[in-house]
Amino acid sequence: MSNDNKLFIQKRDRVLLLHSVHFKSELYREYRDLLVKNKRITNGLVNSLPHEKQSFMRTVLRQVIREAHNEWQADESKIVEDKGEGNTDIKCSLCATGNRYIFYIKNKISGEKLNVGSDCIEDFVNDGLKLPTTIADLKKNATKIQRMFKLNSLIPDVNEKIEKWAAFLDKQPIYIPKERTKNYYDLMNTTQALYKDYLENGHKNDSVAEIAKNLETKEEYELNIERYVKQKIDVPFIVTKNIIKNLQRNGNKTALRMIESDNGFITSRTAGRVTETNFISFIINLLNTHFDKVDSSIVSMDHDRGQLVFQMKPLTRVNLYIGYQLFMEEVGMIIFGEEPIEMLTKSYLLQQSNIYESESAEIALKQMEKNLGKKFMKIAFISYNENEIIVHSRKSNQYHLCKMDNFINDNLKWAFGGDKNVDLSRSIKVMTHREYQLYREAKKVAKDMNRSINR
Numbered sequence: 369m370s371n372d373n374k375l376f377i378q379k380r381d382r383v384l385l386l387h388s389v390h391f392k393s394e395l396y397r398e399y400r401d402l403l404v405k406n407k408r409i410t411n412g413l414v415n416s417l418p419h420e421k422q423s424f425m426r427t428v429l430r431q432v433i434r435e436a437h438n439e440w441q442a443d444e445s446k447i448v449e450d451k452g453e454g455n456t457d458i459k460c461s462l463c464a465t466g467n468r469y470i471f472y473i474k475n476k477i478s479g480e481k482l483n484v485g486s487d488c489i490e491d492f493v494n495d496g497l498k499l500p501t502t503i504a505d506l507k508k509n510a511t512k513i514q515r516m517f518k519l520n521s522l523i524p525d526v527n528e529k530i531e532k533w534a535a536f537l538d539k540q541p542i543y544i545p546k547e548r549t550k551n552y553y554d555l556m557n558t559t560q561a562l563y564k565d566y567l568e569n570g571h572k573n574d575s576v577a578e579i580a581k582n583l584e585t586k587e588e589y590e591l592n593i594e595r596y597v598k599q600k601i602d603v604p605f606i607v608t609k610n611i612i613k614n615l616q617r618n619g620n621k622t623a624l625r626m627i628e629s630d631n632g633f634i635t636s637r638t639a640g641r642v643t644e645t646n647f648i649s650f651i652i653n654l655l656n657t658h659f660d661k662v663d664s665s666i667v668s669m670d671h672d673r674g675q676l677v678f679q680m681k682p683l684t685r686v687n688l689y690i691g692y693q694l695f696m697e698e699v700g701m702i703i704f705g706e707e708p709i710e711m712l713t714k715s716y717l718l719q720q721s722n723i724y725e726s727e728s729a730e731i732a733l734k735q736m737e738k739n740l741g742k743k744f745m746k747i748a749f750i751s752y753n754e755n756e757i758i759v760h761s762r763k764s765n766q767y768h769l770c771k772m773d774n775f776i777n778d779n780l781k782w783a784f785g786g787d788k789n790v791d792l793s794r795s796i797k798v799m800t801h802r803e804y805q806l807y808r809e810a811k812k813v814a815k816d817m818n819r820s821i822n823r
């Protein structure tokens with residue numbers, strides 16, 4: 369007889385069936401009424417039913433329960449919550465057991481939401497409910513979140529302060545030398561480790577008090593850093609955040625190391641390595657007071673070439689290019705009031721410079737022809753297309769074939785009215801008058817052939 373009083377349907381399965389959309393079907397009306405009327409569906413109760421109903425209860429109902437489980441999925445908005453150790457205030461909707469961990473599920477058809485405990489959720493998982501990870505991991509994560517909330521109520525904004533610790537330094541407009549940030553980063557590492565340990569393992573010793581104290585120290589450090597920034601931000605040659613970003617992008621570790629050992633300032637040894645736009649404008653202004661003394665003026669920086677573009681009187685329509693880094697290493701220290709390795713003279717500038725633009729080349733070449741006069745040198749032939757020039761020396765009656773750009777760049781001084789020696793050291797070929805004539809004829813034939821082919 370005692371067996372008669374035993375439950376035929378578990379309490380949680382009965383409640384589940386009553387929440388099931390499938391079980392609301394007319395097909396199960398009588399069984400539903402039975403479950404509604406009786407809180408306990410015992411063996412005795414089942415045995416008292418007509419034979420066919422007993423048979424249904426013993427065979428089909430098991431399947432219906434499984435299907436009822438399948439109507440539910442994890443509630444994505446909140447899958448599980450940890451209510452804290454020993455807390456059983458929240459009861460499982462199905463079995464009414466008090467539970468520390470509450471899992472939230474949602475009916476796929478009706479959208480009804482239920483909270484269930486750790487044991488009941490397993491029934492669902494066994495019947496195919498998918499969770500993003502294991503129940504154990506979900507519980508562990510819920511505990512972490514619960515601890516996070518708790519800590520946040522003890523120390524306001526603790527999560528944000530700890531997780532975004534380094535952001536304070538990132539947003540400073542200038543570079544802060546390591547000796548000023550070392551303590552700040554050390555404190556960050558210690559506090560982040562304490563915080564992580566608290567989330568993983570809970571409260572230990574005075575970890576909460578220590579975290580709170582560290583956050584106060586953090587604020588003191590930040591005030592100090594802000595004071596430093598205020599003092600230095602307008603000092604010339606201070607390294608800005610943009611300069612650092614630029615050097616990092618270019619992978620210039622040497623310059624970054626030098627800046628660190630120069631206390632966050634640009635010095636004569638780093639100036640040539642920094643090509644950040646604002647800094648270059650600043651440098652160009654400083655250099656121009658010196659360029660002015662040699663009838664020259666820097667107009668811009670060609671960042672692709674890493675060269676300064678400048679003009680020199682009298683040919684102010686000619687763009688001259690000079691390598692920025694080398695120039696800064698040989699002459700640029702003058703802006704720091706230091707003794708230069710090379711003096712800034714017209715001759716130095718013209719020797720180091722190049723012309724790249726055809727319009728500038730043409731002007732320079734015309735001026736060269738004019739300045740050469742007709743005494744001992746003459747430009748006999750120019751081909752811009754083929755980058756060729758032939759210079760005739762009257763003295764030796766020889767013809768020098770050169771690449772035009774080489775010739776121009778080697779003889780810039782001629783264009784600007786200096787030096788009386790023509791540099792032909794890079795000539796490709798030296799020809800007699802006869803050879804020169806043959807060369808010109810061959811060129812002409814080739815040109816005519818080309819023309820008839822292309823016609």
Ligand SMILES: [Zn+2]
Binds near residue numbers: 380461464485
């Ligand atoms: Zn339960």
